[in-house]
Amino acid sequence: YIYTGELDLTEQSGENILDLLVASDELLLEELFEHVQDYLIEKQTNWVRENFIFVLNTVFRLDNCKRLQDYCLESIREDLLPFFSSKSFPSINKQILLGVLKRDDLQIEEIIIWDYLIKWGIEQTPGLGNENCDRENWNYEDYEALKNTLNQFIPLIRFAGISHADFFDKVRPYRNIITDNIYEEIEEFHKDALPITTMLPPRIGLIFKSNIINQKLAKIIINWINNKDAMYINNRNGPFYKLNIIYRGSRDGINNRSFRIRCNGRVESLVLIKVKNTNKIFGGYSSIGFSSLGCGYIVEYGYRFYNSSNNFIFSFEDGDDTQNMKISRVVKETQAIMVHKENAFSFGWGSLVMSGNGLYANNSSQSYENKLKTATVYTIEEIEVFTVNRKCEDLIL
Template sequence: DPQPFFTSKNFSSLNKDILYGLLERDDLQIEEIVVWDSLIKWGIEQTPGLGIRNSDRSKWNDRDFEALKETLNQFIPLIRFVEISSTEYFDKVRPYKAIIPNNICEEIEEYYFKGTLPKTATLPPRTGFQKIESIIIKPKLTRIIINWIERKDSNYNRNKKDVVFNFNLIYRRSRDGKNIIRKRCAGKGAVLILIKVKYSEKIFGGYNPIGWDDADKKYNRKNFHYPKQINQYLSTTESFIFSFENNEDIKNMEISRVVNSSYAIFNHLGNGINFGGGDLALENGRLSLSYTGYYECLNRNNDEFLMNSNYYRDQYEVEEIEAFRVVTHSNL
């Protein structure tokens, strides 16, 4: 994890050639906004007339910004601006707009407003860094989930030859409403579910590689008939449920893979989501966890949970839910 180094006090004294070599790397597994913040701090320390005695940007004049621009001129094109969210850009990049070449600024702002990929800032995303439009988890947790999907070790360092994953947001509770997640996920193929619970930093989720059927489209109104797979279990060996202690947690996470593949996903008519026999279930705005034996136990460190088996349910009020369609393609 390079982040502790980038945010350390010693980073500001780093040799410029070494810094350039670092920023060039495509395999730097760190959030781009952290790279930007660290570069700005480095530039301030390296610029005559700035530094500790003149680090308050609100007191700078045009000459101060021009001096910082000259210091960072060769490094700005190495920043992957498309990996910085529009919110982060507004809060942390825009205040330094004067040091960024006009053509790059215009292209990046066009990207945020219109989704047009920049022509000048064409560097690829850093390998191992996975962009996801989530307010629940950070990109570094997405890399762990991808490794789980591919049955790799959680800490596996991805490279250019690895399959690329795209996560397309199809549902967010705070944006779309409470009881339509099932409808939004239906017919979308592989889906990743993320759940943030109330009164805790805990995050839960599940990966369904085969998706849920669209009951509304398959309903035969003339004969009042649903196909057999509705209100039935769907079989897969690749689904799993998981938890993180918080959106920074890369050590205490848990993954529970399906054990009985015939009962992996319950394809029911309700408005919720159900993995197994309620091993992880969303219904009416509440999250419940049970141990039915269809999945490995998600609360393996909870003795009470294990002792009570499927008679015991851990229930949580939900703060936020997100669902992403998972699409893969090759880099080669």
């Protein structure tokens, strides 16, 4: 390579390529370094994923290897269990594990994080591990040693995201490794669900599972629900949300009847729609739900209309769109939701409507702002509806 500028890595193992990355960094061969880093990400994806801990322990020593570091961490975030359950997990560098646990968007139950952190801490603590793994035989010094090992990690655990049962079964036995102020707040929280002050709130995005949008777009929608700018960053003092899936078209059927059966009643709801033959995503938030809304309606032109000042509809150009997204808030609050026997749901009179497997957004009555208006009739490929629950003590978005 030094003489010709040419390099063929197709026959090389992932480990050899990683060694080459380290060598090119040490020799200050910047062009080669960038090429090898990209090659590992693009051509050695499976090997990198199968050897995350080995790769991470190697590349986190390289200051210039930010792309590969970020790639590994993002992949881990999306599927954390293989990372934790790897035989190499006990050898993970402390700073790497700290960086992972500081993230708000880990998609795994908090109690699983706790379990693996305890296992890692035991392996890292002299005098514990294989030679002294039975907690029944531990003395005060053993607990103090484990406490010292994990003192930077314990404050990063989102105890508010751990159920009462798991707290008593799996956290309380390690009471001696948790500082008094944190443990006392955990106990009070689980007794009375008191406000969180010392503990970190549950992680963002832990339970949101969608076939249509990712966490990034979900956070934008939550910001819109809170009347914040799309890219607002939660300061941890705002409301938190739990989104429960109640309807998925690919599972329940894409038709009016299935929608009405599963999405009835006056409940705060979010609908997401992926349409065929395009990457576009549509959706809407209704603070009052969609059907079987009971009394409190007005009748216009023979149709029932329900009032809400908070409803909005939106669209994204694709699953990664944060530049061309559109939101249209309700203008005629008394026409926020229309109930019609031919529709599954209708935001306003034609602002965003599902009828059968068709989606319409012609905004014929100007019930909502006019940013989504289109004459196109879309065919629904996938649709999901979630109930929106605020200030949940367990898991949040």
